[in-house]
Amino acid sequence: MMKLKWMYAGLIGLGIAGVSLAQQGPVTIIGLVELSGTGATAGTNFNNGVKLAVKEINAAGGILGRKIEYTSMDTQSAPQTAKALAQKAVDQSAYVVMGPVFSGSFIVSMAETKRAEIPNFTGGEAANITQQGNPYVFRTSFTQSTAMPKLARYIKDTVKAKSVAMIWVNNDFGKGGRDSMTKALEAQGIKVAADISTDPGQVDFSAAALKAKQSNADALFVYTNEEESARALRELKKQGYDKPIIGETTLTGQKVIELAGDAANGAVAHVGLTVDAPQPQIKVFDEKFQKEYNYKSDHNGMKGYSGMYVVKAITEKVGKFDGKAFAKAMHGATIRVKDSPGVLLDVHFDDNGDLDRESFLVKVVGGKQVVTATLPPVQPIQ
Amino acid sequence: MTDLVQIIVSGTAIGAIYALCALGFTLLWQASGTINFAQGEFVMVPAFVMLFFLHTAGLPLWLAFLLTCLVAMLLLGYTFKRALVDPLIRHGVIPLVIATLGLSIGVKQLVKAGVTAQAMPFDSPFPDGLLALGGLKVSYADMGTLLLAGLIVVGLQLFLNRTITGRAMQAVAQNTDAAKVLGINVQRMVLYTFLINAILAVVAALLVTPTYLAKFDMGESIGLKAFYAAIIGGFNQTRGALLGGVLVGVLENLVGAYVSPAYKEGVALMLFLIVIIFRPEGLLGKSEERKV
Numbered sequence: 001m002m003k004l005k006w007m008y009a010g011l012i013g014l015g016i017a018g019v020s021l022a023q024q025g026p027v028t029i030i031g032l033v034e035l036s037g038t039g040a041t042a043g044t045n046f047n048n049g050v051k052l053a054v055k056e057i058n059a060a061g062g063i064l065g066r067k068i069e070y071t072s073m074d075t076q077s078a079p080q081t082a083k084a085l086a087q088k089a090v091d092q093s094a095y096v097v098m099g100p101v102f103s104g105s106f107i108v109s110m111a112e113t114k115r116a117e118i119p120n121f122t123g124g125e126a127a128n129i130t131q132q133g134n135p136y137v138f139r140t141s142f143t144q145s146t147a148m149p150k151l152a153r154y155i156k157d158t159v160k161a162k163s164v165a166m167i168w169v170n171n172d173f174g175k176g177g178r179d180s181m182t183k184a185l186e187a188q189g190i191k192v193a194a195d196i197s198t199d200p201g202q203v204d205f206s207a208a209a210l211k212a213k214q215s216n217a218d219a220l221f222v223y224t225n226e227e228e229s230a231r232a233l234r235e236l237k238k239q240g241y242d243k244p245i246i247g248e249t250t251l252t253g254q255k256v257i258e259l260a261g262d263a264a265n266g267a268v269a270h271v272g273l274t275v276d277a278p279q280p281q282i283k284v285f286d287e288k289f290q291k292e293y294n295y296k297s298d299h300n301g302m303k304g305y306s307g308m309y310v311v312k313a314i315t316e317k318v319g320k321f322d323g324k325a326f327a328k329a330m331h332g333a334t335i336r337v338k339d340s341p342g343v344l345l346d347v348h349f350d351d352n353g354d355l356d357r358e359s360f361l362v363k364v365v366g367g368k369q370v371v372t373a374t375l376p377p378v379q380p381i382q
Numbered sequence: 383m384t385d386l387v388q389i390i391v392s393g394t395a396i397g398a399i400y401a402l403c404a405l406g407f408t409l410l411w412q413a414s415g416t417i418n419f420a421q422g423e424f425v426m427v428p429a430f431v432m433l434f435f436l437h438t439a440g441l442p443l444w445l446a447f448l449l450t451c452l453v454a455m456l457l458l459g460y461t462f463k464r465a466l467v468d469p470l471i472r473h474g475v476i477p478l479v480i481a482t483l484g485l486s487i488g489v490k491q492l493v494k495a496g497v498t499a500q501a502m503p504f505d506s507p508f509p510d511g512l513l514a515l516g517g518l519k520v521s522y523a524d525m526g527t528l529l530l531a532g533l534i535v536v537g538l539q540l541f542l543n544r545t546i547t548g549r550a551m552q553a554v555a556q557n558t559d560a561a562k563v564l565g566i567n568v569q570r571m572v573l574y575t576f577l578i579n580a581i582l583a584v585v586a587a588l589l590v591t592p593t594y595l596a597k598f599d600m601g602e603s604i605g606l607k608a609f610y611a612a613i614i615g616g617f618n619q620t621r622g623a624l625l626g627g628v629l630v631g632v633l634e635n636l637v638g639a640y641v642s643p644a645y646k647e648g649v650a651l652m653l654f655l656i657v658i659i660f661r662p663e664g665l666l667g668k669s670e671e672r673k674v
Contacts, residue, residue, distance in 0.1 A: 259503045
């Protein structure tokens with residue numbers, strides 16, 4: 001009888017030790033990223049950004065003394081795969097899920113993380129991601145409904161265009177951007193002269209470029225994913241298109257410039273994040289990223305990196321690894337660079353999970369992004 | 383009017399690239415009864431091989447192109463024939479079709495995992511800029527594509543019609559048994575066809591990759607459209623492949639410019655369906671009778 005008591009006591013002791021070890025062991029963060037398919041450029045960069053941040057955080061002792069165990073899974077840029085992998089991330093008891101980057105994949109996969117009350121960060125920009133009342137969704141980039149009005153104002157005030165042709169990609173990201181931009185242009189009294197939809201992964205942009213030329217609009221707005229943006233720019237140059245080409249972050253991304261070559265020169269875009277921004281902490285990030293991966297990060301790399309540091313900052317604020325408490329603390333949170341340099345720019349999250357911060361107008365000159373203006377946040381960050 | 387001419391010239395240029403691939407389809411079919419559904423990947427692989435010679439080995443484009451032709455002839459011509467076609471063709475077309483479908487997936491995954499899943503830039507062999515002919519403006523890239531593709535096609539036709547080897551290849555394509563009786567080395571002629579197909583794929587890669595970008599899945603679209611083009615023109619006629627390719631390219635551009643770019647990708651399929659229903663042998667093809 002005495003022996004049995006000791007055995008029970010031993011088992012209970014082992015159990016307590018196990019729980020305690022689990023609480024002190026590494027914390028699981030899972031990346032659902034586009035490592036192949038049409039989103040490979042975006043997903044790979046986002047993933048590399050997260051990995052760099054994780055490496056730095058772990059080297060500095062982790063979060064609340066616990067190391068991060070980051071695993072990335074390839075969604076193959078397919079929403080159904082993203083959904084299945086989100087379920088897998090839930091099964092693996094992820095503390096936070098990073099990605100997918102593609103809006104279409106994220107809209108499908110976020111239901112799984114919501115059900116499990118796991119905070120989920122996205123690189124997607126589609127406006128409707130944060131309009132569905134999911135309290136566990138947070139952005140690493142601007143929503144289209146914030147970005148497009150800034151761009152429409154630029155088209156009216158600086159380009160002085162009265163009509164605009166639009167080439168957009170027919171997926172959730174592209175449709176959302178097209179709708180937001182149409183609304184923003186209308187508000188500025190600018191006419192949409194041609195509304196040209198293209199397919200995700202489209203390789204031949206000759207017809208789209210021809211249609212844009214035929215519209216005789218004062219400027220062209222291009223809103224497609226990275227590889228398609230490069231192909232569109234190449235085709236526009238080939239056809240001698242000579243009107244201003246304007247876009248959002250994807251148009252002048254580092255990978256787009258690399259793929260489009262000279263054809264990217266002259267393109268103007270509103271970008272949420274760029275390694276060419278003048279802020280010193282961004283320069284530091286640029287150097288670290290290049291040292292780690294031997295290439296220059298695009299905005300997606302910065303999204304992944306800064307997103308991971310947001311996770312660190314908020315977890316430390318909450319003081320424990322609790323998804324529910326994390327999500328609650330994120331709403332209305334402001335994180336400053338002076339407290340957490342990894343967030344790269346002072347950032348504020350609203351109740352929907354949308355973020356606000358400074359942004360930039362860039363122009364591609366000689367194969368490089370040149371920041372022509374720094375735009376303030378929509379609401380001053382208090 | 384100038385717009386229309388520009389659209390037709392640009393469509394003919396991309397159609398010429400489809401035609402090069404379609405030509406490969408018809409040549410292989412005629413010579414050996416092979417339908418190669420990895421034809422698109424036969425364009426993708428040379429693109430990456432050329433990039434290797436250009437960027438890693440630092441060779442000039444002309445040398446990279448020539449070396450890629452050699453690699454392609456060895457890999458996509460000789461090895462493809464000996465390792466896949468020869469063992470399977472005796473079992474009929476279907477096992478071979480399935481095998482080439484498998485090859486297509488395998489090659490894509492190999493490049494994706496072993497090289498990169500991301501797109502890579504590929505410089506155009508032609509200068510930038512537009513050639514002004516009166517009111518008409520045509521890009522040097524389109525003109526160059528048309529000229530090079532035209533040169534290859536004319537050269538191939540001359541080779542097939544004016545040389546003993548070319549005629550022997552045609553004889554094999556028309557009647558293998560009769561060609562054997564006449565003392566033609568059938569196996570060698572068939573091999574030549576595979577080697578020519580490999581070179582056509584390299585030329586197509588050189589012309590199309592600057593626009594499509596080098597990526598593991600870049601062959602999907604071109605392979606499918608070339609197949610449609612070959613059916614549309616007539617699978618048993620090399621001239622048919624040319625007509626099919628150009629027709630698809632021009633119609634795609636016309637629909638894209640005057641209807642909507644959204645419908646452009648469906649043009650080849652629609653044309654394919656119409657031809658299959660009303661003229662299954664293709665526009666220039668000849669009906670073939672087969673015993674069942």
